[in-house]
Amino acid sequence: MNADLNLGVEVIGRPILRESDGLALSSRNAYLSPEERARATALWKALKAVRNAFKGGEVQPAPLEDLARQTLLADGLRVDYAEVRDPVELQRPRRWTRPRGCSLPRSPARRG
Numbered sequence: 001m002n003a004d005l006n007l008g009v010e011v012i013g014r015p016i017l018r019e020s021d022g023l024a025l026s027s028r029n030a031y032l033s034p035e036e037r038a039r040a041t042a043l044w045k046a047l048k049a050v051r052n053a054f055k056g057g058e059v060q061p062a063p064l065e066d067l068a069r070q071t072l073l074a075d076g077l078r079v080d081y082a083e084v085r086d087p088v089e090l091q092r093p094r095r096w097t098r099p100r101g102c103s104l105p106r107s108p109a110r111r112g
Contacts, residue, residue: 042075050084059095
């Protein structure tokens with residue numbers, strides 16, 4: 001997006017620092033109750049599950065999306081949708097090739 005909008009700045013990505021349970025280190029997360037904290041890790045668990053399945057050889061979108069949904073549902077979240085996308089084009093490919101990898105940027109889920 002930065003390149004598309006010609007903002008004239010350089011964006012340097014950095015890894016997300018995480019707690020031992022997978023929750024991102026954040027001043028806002030410090031205010032979570034123990035119950036909220038347990039639910040907050042659900043998306044990270046789903047992303048890890050999809051990443052591990054992909055690294056294990058699964059390249060079809062449907063099984064990866066189903067895995068994400070099932071992981072989120074297991075943590076008690078309501079899932080509107082879970083879609084894996086190409087990390088550059090943001091399109092849903094038929095299958096992935098190893099060099100580009102995959103991304104799960106669209107997975108709204110909520111409690112209740």
